[in-house]
Amino acid sequence: PPPRVPAAGALRRRVLGCFLVSGWSKSTGTRRHGAGRGPRRGLAAGVVMRMLGAPLGLAVACALPGAARALSTLPSSQRGLSIHLDTIPRLLKCIDACNHLGDRREEDIVPLVIHGDTVGEVFEETASLLASSGVFKLSDGVGAGARAGSGPWLSLAPDLAGAPAEQVTEAVAALTAGLRQEGVVTGWRDELVAVSPSFGAPPVFEVERAAYPLLGVRGYGIHVNGFTRDPSAPGGLQLWVATRSKQKQTWPGLRDHIVAGQISGGLSPEETVVKEAEEEAGIPEALAREARGTGFVSYRGVDEQGRLKNDCLFCFDLELPRDFEPQPVDGEVDSFELWDLNRVLSLLEGDVEFGEPYKPNCALVVLDFLIRHGVLPPSHPGYLELVSGLRATGQR
Structure with a gap:
């Protein structure tokens, strides 16, 4: 999609956010990245990049003095990303969406x-x-x-x-x-x-x-983050996003993972990944077995029908070749798209420009992926609350 130029309010937030991401220390008045004359020029490049977002901001920032030094001091997992001080607080609503009782007590x-x-x-x-x-x-x-x-x-x-x-x-x-x-x-x-x-x-x-x-019994499922590495993409990663079939009985038309499913029939999480990968996305067994377990997320709250759900989702990462394209197989998904992380973040924050949102529990797994890959800065407000909120219930 064409680059979006944020509104004035968003510009101000991103200007503030760039100081924290770039390592500004309030207590010492020093910048942690760079030395001598470089930091101020590098910081200016960081301001422009975060104000305009990628790729437009990146192109403008690269023309500024000291731009190369500024870009080199950012973690590769954050380069080109539109992350500002209110990003994580806005993402916390994804936690709340899965962990509320509505009007119940x-x-x-x-x-x-x-x-x-x-x-x-x-x-x-x-x-x-x-x-x-x-x-x-x-x-x-x-x-x-x-x-x-x-x-x-x-x-x-x-x-x-x-x-x-x-x-x-x-x-x-x-x-x-x-x-x-x-x-x-x-x-x-x-x-x-x-x-x-x-x-x-x-x-x-x-x-x-x-x-x-x-019955409110504990449910266990698997969710797979299908991703590719691309050094030219914001954060160096791209994520496959599925659009659920509009004929689905639950959450029709919402965004989903490349592979996800309930664990049943006595299968293990790993076996469920292989089974669902072939059935839902046409991923060959040999490739699906490359998926790596990375932990779990859990939540407890009412579902769309007002029933109590207490679920645990095993999270997997599957790095896919850049020339591989998943295909809808069993009719549960209408399409798959490869998104850059700025677009993923915008959708999680509630940007309606990209259509329907993520299915609520899928948003938790995507947030876990972004945290583990260093996309969200630990120094930003709400980081600890976000991380702890992904495992809201004790599991055993």
Whole structure:
């Protein structure tokens, strides 16, 4: 796209931002990068570059005295990027979008406790609905395995409390099938996900994927940042961005990762990456196996249907050859585009120029990618809050 010249307010913010990125020290009055006459000239180049953004600002800045020195003192991960003092505070809204309860309160939440472990959380009216089925039981007060403090909790009905996982799965399947007919459960997938107290632990039962948010059970998925290296691009990287199919049952038309999916069927995160890479983007198995696990993000909040979601996403980076182009395969994605990081940042900040935003949980994984690759300066306001907010819930 053609370069954008920011409005006057944005220009002022970027002028301020350049002083911090360029290493201005308020306490000593010195600039950390360069020495002698060079710093002032180099700083001027940095001002112009951040005021106008890349590539326009880069072209103008290069014509200024001392420009080469200014550019060489910036980390390669930040050169050419439009980052200013309010960038990170604006990005914090991505954290809030996944970690809010809407108009609900913590007091409205009832834990689902099985064999002494809390495996899910539901709102009070959902707890009453599930208890009326005879599959679950709603108890008052404090009991073994319930969360600290007083209040109700949901558990399996007495005749299922000691039953094997397979029997519980059958009972829950009958319940969710009925709720599907009533329109309570929508977007049926015919795909089971495990319900367990921790990742990798034996499941206490399995449930249809479309129904697991109804039970507020922990969900586990994989998200892959597909990227390429390009020294001429802002920050030296470009990121593949998918546009979800407008026929998707959830978040139609929003931006997404090159590969993402729920972990199910007893697969490991790595196996899920390989499976989803071929199905969604036509990435060959040999290339998909090059994806590297980089950690996780987690969040807890209400989804678009007002249900409580408590999810953990395993993050992967997959460096792709510059001549490789992913292809939509299974119809879940309409298209793939290779974006520079300025465009990615603008979308995360809420710039409507680039159309639909990222799917909320995808934004968290992209932020994690930008942090790990040194794109966002640690010295900027809100950095620690942003990093800690990406892992908002404890996982095990």
